[in-house]
Amino acid sequence: MPRSRKSARRQRMEAAINYPIEWLEERSGLIGGVRYFLFRKVPSDTNWMQTLGSATLTAFIVQAVTGAILAMYYKPDPNSAYQSIQHITNDVWLGWLVRGMHRWGASVFIILMFFHMARVFLFGAYKYPRELNWIVGVLLLALGMLEGFTGYLLPWDQTAYWATVVGININGTAPFLGPFLAQFLRGGAEIGPDTLARFYSIHMLLIPGALIGLIGLHLYLVVRLGVTSPPWSKEAAGAERVEKPKRGRRGLLMPGARGGIPR
Amino acid sequence: MEPLNGDDRPHLPPPSLWPVGFAVGVACVLVGLIVDPLVVVPIGVAILLVFGFLWARDATKGYRAPVPDLEPETRRPGREAPPIPAHVGEAAMPEPEPGEIERFPRSKFLEFSTLGLGGVIGGIVTIPILGPMVANPFRHEKHGKLDLGPLSDFPSGQWMIATFMTDPAEGEVTRRTAYIRNNGESNGEPSFTIISNRCAHLGCPVQPNGPVFDNKKKVERTKGAGDVTLIPMLPAGGFGCPCHGGQYNPEGNRTAGPPVRALDRYDYSIVGGHLVLGKTYSVSKVDGTGAQAKIHRYGLANPGNHVDGPEAWLYPLQPPH
Numbered sequence A: 001m002p003r004s005r006k007s008a009r010r011q012r013m014e015a016a017i018n019y020p021i022e023w024l025e026e027r028s029g030l031i032g033g034v035r036y037f038l039f040r041k042v043p044s045d046t047n048w049m050q051t052l053g054s055a056t057l058t059a060f061i062v063q064a065v066t067g068a069i070l071a072m073y074y075k076p077d078p079n080s081a082y083q084s085i086q087h088i089t090n091d092v093w094l095g096w097l098v099r100g101m102h103r104w105g106a107s108v109f110i111i112l113m114f115f116h117m118a119r120v121f122l123f124g125a126y127k128y129p130r131e132l133n134w135i136v137g138v139l140l141l142a143l144g145m146l147e148g149f150t151g152y153l154l155p156w157d158q159t160a161y162w163a164t165v166v167g168i169n170i171n172g173t174a175p176f177l178g179p180f181l182a183q184f185l186r187g188g189a190e191i192g193p194d195t196l197a198r199f200y201s202i203h204m205l206l207i208p209g210a211l212i213g214l215i216g217l218h219l220y221l222v223v224r225l226g227v228t229s230p231p232w233s234k235e236a237a238g239a240e241r242v243e244k245p246k247r248g249r250r251g252l253l254m255p256g257a258r259g260g261i262p263r
Numbered sequence B: 001m002e003p004l005n006g007d008d009r010p011h012l013p014p015p016s017l018w019p020v021g022f023a024v025g026v027a028c029v030l031v032g033l034i035v036d037p038l039v040v041v042p043i044g045v046a047i048l049l050v051f052g053f054l055w056a057r058d059a060t061k062g063y064r065a066p067v068p069d070l071e072p073e074t075r076r077p078g079r080e081a082p083p084i085p086a087h088v089g090e091a092a093m094p095e096p097e098p099g100e101i102e103r104f105p106r107s108k109f110l111e112f113s114t115l116g117l118g119g120v121i122g123g124i125v126t127i128p129i130l131g132p133m134v135a136n137p138f139r140h141e142k143h144g145k146l147d148l149g150p151l152s153d154f155p156s157g158q159w160m161i162a163t164f165m166t167d168p169a170e171g172e173v174t175r176r177t178a179y180i181r182n183n184g185e186s187n188g189e190p191s192f193t194i195i196s197n198r199c200a201h202l203g204c205p206v207q208p209n210g211p212v213f214d215n216k217k218k219v220e221r222t223k224g225a226g227d228v229t230l231i232p233m234l235p236a237g238g239f240g241c242p243c244h245g246g247q248y249n250p251e252g253n254r255t256a257g258p259p260v261r262a263l264d265r266y267d268y269s270i271v272g273g274h275l276v277l278g279k280t281y282s283v284s285k286v287d288g289t290g291a292q293a294k295i296h297r298y299g300l301a302n303p304g305n306h307v308d309g310p311e312a313w314l315y316p317l318q319p320p321h
Helices: A002-028 A030-038 A048-071 A081-090 A095-122 A131-153 A158-172 A178-186 A193-225 B018-035 B040-059 B106-138 B310-314
Strands: B146-150 B159-165 B175-186 B189-196 B218-222 B226-233 B254-256 B265-271 B274-287 B294-298
Touching: A002 A030, A048 A095, A048 A193, A081 A095, A095 A131, A131 A158, A131 A193, A158 A178, A178 B106, B018 B040, B018 B106, B146 B159, B146 B218, B146 B226, B189 B274
Parallel strands: none
Antiparallel strands: B146 B274, B159 B175, B159 B226, B175 B189, B189 B265, B218 B226, B265 B274, B274 B294
């Protein structure tokens, strides 16, 4: 029978392919872990909006990688920082592209965080038992914006310098501890030789470390608590399993979906 | 040792964590004898004394007073415990033999000592981490003498833009700007108005509202302030800030816009016929003009911080500069 011959061969092939995977799984359990992470059960009516978190994570990874490449050429010294940026833009092969990705990707990262936050808010996904994940997300948002603030100084041109002067002095107007916060950020009474390297270290080492740790916690909580159903979900409301609605009738503000009025 | 217990066999005192700290103190003293007998040895002695005291207090606890929060005795009086009914919970742990129970299990001791040692190490490492990061910006900075050149460079009644470096070794990043006017003699002493160009709103550089005579620019190389440039100007309209539109009159008083006080000023002195800049200070307002001006003077404050009025209560302390 051709069928059985094929299946015997197929079995051998599969065994050959599976061998390294099983080897790894037996020694590390990684395959199962990755499978557990990636192929979780989610509600059948999850929405495209619920990919915004992954999009934000992707934007962060792009920032991390392009930032690491920029750090290979950038010099955080007041007398050569501007020239090193010019060097990256004009001389390094595709340096203009990597710098542009980092510069525009920063805005993309922040904007995606806000979209993701809006989705979570509108879906009510911050409610019990996911309150902690909302709080972690707020910390991530704050750290992300601090990344923007510290990264803005690094080109060391007039815009960067004076924007940072103003930004630090806005911090300095906070009551009571503001002047101390400003001096801590500056590294002294005035923006001086230490400020640039200080911002560079905060931008590329301190905050990214904290971000990575908090992203890990954020994902852990997502995996542990699962994904929420959209607010119009009938499945979550007790129905057995919802038929896929007809095309064109599915959307965020679908009428009748929330109030239980039949479509 | 624990008389309340009513048990006939003697109990040893529970293992204590304080000997660990005591041992650290001994090690610190021994290291200190080699490294730095004046600093490290006293620290070690202090650790020894503190932990020795705590250890002694812990060891004598049973003798001094009945301690209310004793760990409850888990030993049962009877020989055999009643069996746990099958319908209660999952498989029960085998009932331990009466002599088997440890009052302070070894695993618990190891857990506490690991956590404690980790905490001590973390604490010791934290100080050098926080020092450079947090404390260093608040140290007093040494200011060299900012020599702006001979008095003959500053004609009487003439405004000058002076730029100079507060630390020439660090380069252009330390370049600052002051607006200087020689007010002539006052009581036989030369009088100057020296205004900082740092806007009292959020620190942008204020610009003179009037002509600047770049063609009469003069560069003076001085010892303390690098290349000093002097440019004559005529700020008839005072000073204005390009960032958010703050306006000041020629004495530095705020006339319009968001600034919360007048422009900061520099102290000055005349040393060997040269004009030498001193510290910067903040000003709420200036009455009068020139040599007769009455300056309402305050310690240097961050831009945007009120120095007088009720809002100044929000900024009771300024960091050392």
